[in-house]
Amino acid sequence: MRLDGVRVLDLTRLLPGPYATQLLADSGADVVKIEDTGSGDYARHMPPTTEAGVGAVFDAVNRGKRSVALDLKSEGGREVFYALVEDADVVIESFRPGVTDRLGVDYETLTEYREDLVYCSLTGYGQEGPHADRAGHDLNYIGLAGLLDMTRDGEEEKPRMPGYQIADMAGGLLAAYSVCSALLSRELGNTGGEYLDVALTDAVVSFSQALAPQALAGDDPRPGETPLTGEYPWYDVYEAADGNYVTLGALEPQFWSAFCEAVDRPELIGKHMTNDPAERQAVREELEAIFAERTRDEWAETMADVDAAVDGVYSPAEAFEHPQIEARGYVERPDEGSPRVGFPLCGSDIEHSATVDVPGHGEHTDELLESAGLSDGDIDRLREDGAVR
Numbered sequence: 295m296r297l298d299g300v301r302v303l304d305l306t307r308l309l310p311g312p313y314a315t316q317l318l319a320d321s322g323a324d325v326v327k328i329e330d331t332g333s334g335d336y337a338r339h340m341p342p343t344t345e346a347g348v349g350a351v352f353d354a355v356n357r358g359k360r361s362v363a364l365d366l367k368s369e370g371g372r373e374v375f376y377a378l379v380e381d382a383d384v385v386i387e388s389f390r391p392g393v394t395d396r397l398g399v400d401y402e403t404l405t406e407y408r409e410d411l412v413y414c415s416l417t418g419y420g421q422e423g424p425h426a427d428r429a430g431h432d433l434n435y436i437g438l439a440g441l442l443d444m445t446r447d448g449e450e451e452k453p454r455m456p457g458y459q460i461a462d463m464a465g466g467l468l469a470a471y472s473v474c475s476a477l478l479s480r481e482l483g484n485t486g487g488e489y490l491d492v493a494l495t496d497a498v499v500s501f502s503q504a505l506a507p508q509a510l511a512g513d514d515p516r517p518g519e520t521p522l523t524g525e526y527p528w529y530d531v532y533e534a535a536d537g538n539y540v541t542l543g544a545l546e547p548q549f550w551s552a553f554c555e556a557v558d559r560p561e562l563i564g565k566h567m568t569n570d571p572a573e574r575q576a577v578r579e580e581l582e583a584i585f586a587e588r589t590r591d592e593w594a595e596t597m598a599d600v601d602a603a604v605d606g607v608y609s610p611a612e613a614f615e616h617p618q619i620e621a622r623g624y625v626e627r628p629d630e631g632s633p634r635v636g637f638p639l640c641g642s643d644i645e646h647s648a649t650v651d652v653p654g655h656g657e658h659t660d661e662l663l664e665s666a667g668l669s670d671g672d673i674d675r676l677r678e679d680g681a682v683r
Contacts, residue, residue, distance in 0.1 A: 296643055297323040300477065303378060304328060304359070305387035305399070307335040309459065310494060311416050312355040313466035315386060318473065320637035321644075323384075325359040326662060327653065328375065331683040334363065334655040344632040348652060354634045356652045362663070363656030363683035366397045370681030375399060377666040379407040384473055386414040391421045401489045410487040412476040416469045420493035432494075435461035439498040440509070464501060465494035521545075527578035528553075528566060531607060538590035542581065543603035553602035557584050656683040 300323040304315045312327075312335070319325040329335055337352035344353050362378070365371040379385065385404060387394055394400040394415070401413040415421060418430035425438070436442050439461075469492045476488040504522050508515045518524040528544040544550040550566045565577050588596065590606045597604040608616060614625055623646045627633040636646050659682050663673050676682045 297321040297474075297477075300324065300384065301326065301382045302384040302386065302473075303375075303382045305385065305389070306416060307388065308337050309351060309355065310462040310465045311386060311388040311469070312337070312352075313463060314414075314416065314469035314473070315359070316355040316357065317466070317470040317637065318384075319358045321474075326378065326382075326658070327356065327359050327361045328366075328378075329361055329363050329655060331363045331365045331371075331656070331680060334361070338655065346631070350632070353632050353652050357634065357636075358650035359653055360658035360662065361653035361656055362659045364659075365681050366399060368679065368681040370676045370679050372398050374663060374666070374668070374676065374682060376404075376407050377668070378662060379404050379411065381666065382408060382411065383477065384412045384414065386416060386469065386473065388416045390417065391415075391426050405487055408487070410480055412473060412480065412488050412490070414469055414473050414476075414490040414492060416465060416492045416494075418494050420496060421491045425495075430494075432459050432461045435465075435495040435498055438495050439502065440505075441498055441502055460501070461494045461498045464497035465492060468492050468497040468500075526567075527574055527581055530578070530581075532581060532585035534585055534588060534590040534593060534606075536589040536591075539607035540585055540590055540593045541603075541605055541607055542585075545603075549601065549603045552600055553597075553604060556597065556600045556602060559584070659683060 297318060300318070302315055302318055302323050302325045304311065304325050304327045306312055306315065307329075315323075315325045315327075327335065333339065335352060335356070337349045337355075340349040340351060342350045344350055346353075362374075364374055366375060385399075387399070389397075401411075401415075404413060405411055417426070418435055419425040419428060419438075428434075433442075441460075469490075472490045472492055476485070476490060479485045479488065502509075505515045505520060508520065515523075522529060524530050526545070528542060528550050531539050531541050534540050542553070544553050544566075547566055551563050554560055554562045559580070562577060562580065565573055568574060568577075585593065593604065594606045613619055619625060622640060624636040624638050624640070625633065626636045626646060631651060637644065660673055663676075663682070664670075668676075673682065
């Protein structure tokens with residue numbers, strides 16, 4: 295899945311949009327970051343920073359891109375952007391609804407310069423609805439989607455995050471998928487240019503497929519009360535002897551049978567999928583006692599050759615050192631520069647490279663403007679006017 299020859303103008307910043315365009319860049323697309331002439335992408339300066347003094351998040355999701363610094367609020371900056379659009383295939387932006395219209399870089403305007411342009415708006419809540427203009431971050435989108443986990447310990451339930459930046463990553467993936475789909479549709483002659491409205495909240499709602507049927511039928515599924523959130527003792531997380539945790543995912547009867555045989559508890563086999571609450575609780579208590587007999591790593595080693603869907607729960611640092619993650623090859627550890635999580639797909643035409651670097655702020659301004667037909671004199675005048683950096 296190579297995107298060589300596809301040019302993407304990236305008006306996004308921080309995490310979701312840059313993650314989407316990083317996936318496109320890793321697939322071979324020429325991604326051009328359009329940054330303002332002031333500080334540029336906020337993530338450049340957000341701690342923690344790399345040894346090079348660049349924000350770690352920026353470093354992670356801007357590898358191999360080019361940077362042009364433009365003031366889109368100025369006439370000169372907009373004219374330069376229009377010139378770049380003429381040779382672009384995709385524009386992706388993450389402003390709040392209405393901002394691109396005020397700047398003059400909205401879809402309708404840009405199709406005057408590239409008729410078959412694929413234009414993607416990536417926002418928190420989408421272009422429509424009562425929340426469309428609201429500010430938000432990952433926690434807000436997950437909360438609105440009804441997917442904040444609830445602790446079951448103590449008298450009061452407190453919402454907690456089910457994962458790290460799940461909405462940002464889900465939205466970025468959906469945006470990248472949407473762009474690739476639109477490009478393919480254009481290539482097949484099914485459509486020409488296309489406008490894509492991608493919302494982070496919508497992406498997270500789409501992740502609720504395991505809970506949606508019950509909720510849409512009038513129920514209100516809660517953690518611990520549904521098959522995949524702890525209702526079943528044979529599909530849950532258990533504490534090991536060392537205080538770490540182990541996952542048991544024995545939904546299928548063959549996995550449960552293999553587990554029971556491996557821990558010498560054959561009498562539990564017939565209790566799989568029992569509907570008796572008391573019997574389920576008894577099974578849970580027995581599993582708690584079983585897993586408390588060994589450490590997490592002992593369980594991982596013991597069950598390595600048993601087809602029972604048992605494994606450990608690891609911290610992010612441990613995960614990146616895990617032999618399975620290492621074997622996939624997408625965690626890049628260059629001799630110089632910071633390590634990062636690269637393109638998470640393996641295939642016959644996909645290369646995992648550790649040599650690409652992040653662009654300096656406006657590093658490629660002259661290069662891209664010259665390719666758009668501007669002379670050295672034109673660029674000098676634009677720079678003097680503050681339209682470019």
